[in-house]
Amino acid sequence: MIDSHIHLFQGNSGEYTWQLLQSFVEQAQRRGLSTVYLLEHSHQFYEFRDMYRPVADFNEYQRNWLARKMKISLVSYIRFIEQVKSYEIPLTVKFGLEICYIPETESLLQAILSQYKWDFVTGSVHYIDNWGFDHKAEFWNGVDVNRAYKRYYEIMLDLVRSKLFNGLAHPDSIRCFGYYPDYDLTETYINLAKALNEANMYAEQSGGLALNYGFAELGLNPQILSVFKDNGVRILTASDAHKPEHAGENISKLQALLTNDEDGKKHDPSKYWNELYVACGHNKPKYDRWLDKYESILQVSGKTPVIDLGCGFGNDTLYLHERGYQVISCDFSSEALNRLGAFIDQPVTRLFDMTAGLPFATASAKVVIADLSLHYFSWTETKKIIADIRRVLDQGGFLLARVNSVKDVNYGAGQGNVIEENYYCIGGDFKRFFDRTQLEELFVEWKIQYIDEYEMDRYRNNKVLWEIAVVRE
Structure with missing residues (x-):
């Protein structure tokens, strides 16, 4: 605050x-x-x-x-x-x-x-x-x-x-x-x-x-x-x-x-996301190929499932399935997980809220992917989630992530009600935007192998984001 x-x-x-x-x-x-x-x-x-x-x-x-x-x-x-x-x-x-x-x-x-x-x-x-x-x-x-x-x-x-x-x-x-x-x-x-x-x-x-x-x-x-x-x-x-x-x-x-909403009730984000995924139907998602550069890292996962945190529309889940990787698709929207079955045979899913903790054993994963899913939380919650991902990853395990950049003006950077520095409430929805300093602070206990800021054209308007690959040492 x-x-x-x-x-x-x-x-x-x-x-x-x-x-x-x-x-x-x-x-x-x-x-x-x-x-x-x-x-x-x-x-x-x-x-x-x-x-x-x-x-x-x-x-x-x-x-x-x-x-x-x-x-x-x-x-x-x-x-x-x-x-x-x-x-x-x-x-x-x-x-x-x-x-x-x-x-x-x-x-x-x-x-x-x-x-x-x-x-x-x-x-x-x-x-x-x-x-x-x-x-x-x-x-x-x-x-x-x-x-x-x-x-x-x-x-x-x-x-x-x-x-x-x-x-x-x-x-x-x-x-x-x-x-x-x-x-x-x-x-x-x-x-x-x-x-x-x-x-x-x-x-x-x-x-x-x-x-x-x-x-x-x-x-x-x-x-x-x-x-x-x-x-x-x-x-x-x-x-x-x-x-x-x-x-x-x-x-x-x-x-x-x-x-709060106009009637004084607190905005329910799960309701928003569930309604969004229902409205989009069961269309097969289109993915960009940002994970291509991490082929050698993904192969290290072997028979250990890759955890796709905040899988959303299923873009990365589909990418991984098509290349033969085992995946656990995770989201706090039941509708996001339900729609995966329309284009993936018997998907393995987990329904949970990241702020309540990750339901995985310590050192049980080799690769975690969090694609545009880590920028919805307060700084305290964000640090807690990153610490929990670190707990779940085995020694030498990787987190591959993308998050909003402070330059992402097409999708809310610098707009709405300021909750914390670079963290806004926009129409009842919470969004965080990162600069490099904040990312380096967030991953101070990790080894950063790759970090870059660029524009992605997955959506109608170009989106500016940070991509980062970090290793649990």
Whole structure:
């Protein structure tokens, strides 16, 4: 799980320390997070003083508030980031900024951001024509709510179209004090969704209103969430924590809201795959010949069956049967296994979920094939599956696998709701995409004999994947 919005220091008195960072990391670990995005408000740093001048000039309250908050130099934050990057941290940590977008100071902002290569920069709207709408409820007295909402989202669209940001923070925080317009926002949300996609930005599924304003409703309001999901906006869960004890707050609940169907029920992947295989009928699959290069390895299996993990349509199972190899075809879809009998005589099959463990004895196999079947799981589950494959393989046994590449944009890379780094929920289905570094990390205890990234033309659109052959030493 990811928490994409944790404020590390907040400009309070004191200094950046390793102990401060550690307190956030330890809490994130306790809550089962794999990745945290640590950031700071731009209003904390002297370097942004000129950018906030229109806000300070708006009224005395905002001028005094900014004077209290703007206490440190951006240099101290950057020095701290460079220092801790050399430390061993047990989860992925990214460092960035949350920038209050003030349209008339965009050029100033651009100049400041260009001075350092941040892991990410999140844009937010905290001021509507320099009025701080989220400070006190009484500041809403006499405000034209419809006009406030209209300007809020106009400014937000400018933020997105500026191309200065990687993400959009809390996209509906204007409702922080319970004020709502009397007009339909659907078209506004659709325009925002389209702009986010064009800018290749993510939006936060933020728990900030619940955590910091006492909202009963958690996350984005159902209407904007539905529009974002329908339009394929990339969404990251975010706590908006400002204290170590709040790191990862409500992330699992926010994630559940993203991965549930519209009726609130959790998406059932086995149902999806069963329906897919039934719809495809019993047509004989066409295979590509990626296994040709491994003929000498496959022959080593002898009378020991090759295990085809996640056999799916049966492409590799058919390839192996036609060449005289014994195969155990495995899948968690009963319909995938049922259809094999239409083109293979008496196939040997096993029905199981890989996350529950492989139903094979230790050191009982010489070759395992996992063709496009290992990229549907969390990182923890993926590592567990690879460890179990290692258990099942005999010394010197081979795993031959293909997995999604991070470049596989035709089939979802960088799209949908972000669960972990390179792991997305797309229309209720989970997909992981790998880069070389992650594969090398995953197979650190194996000997990599072959690895390559290329395009495959089995499907209607070209698919970019990694192919890897590893040996259990």
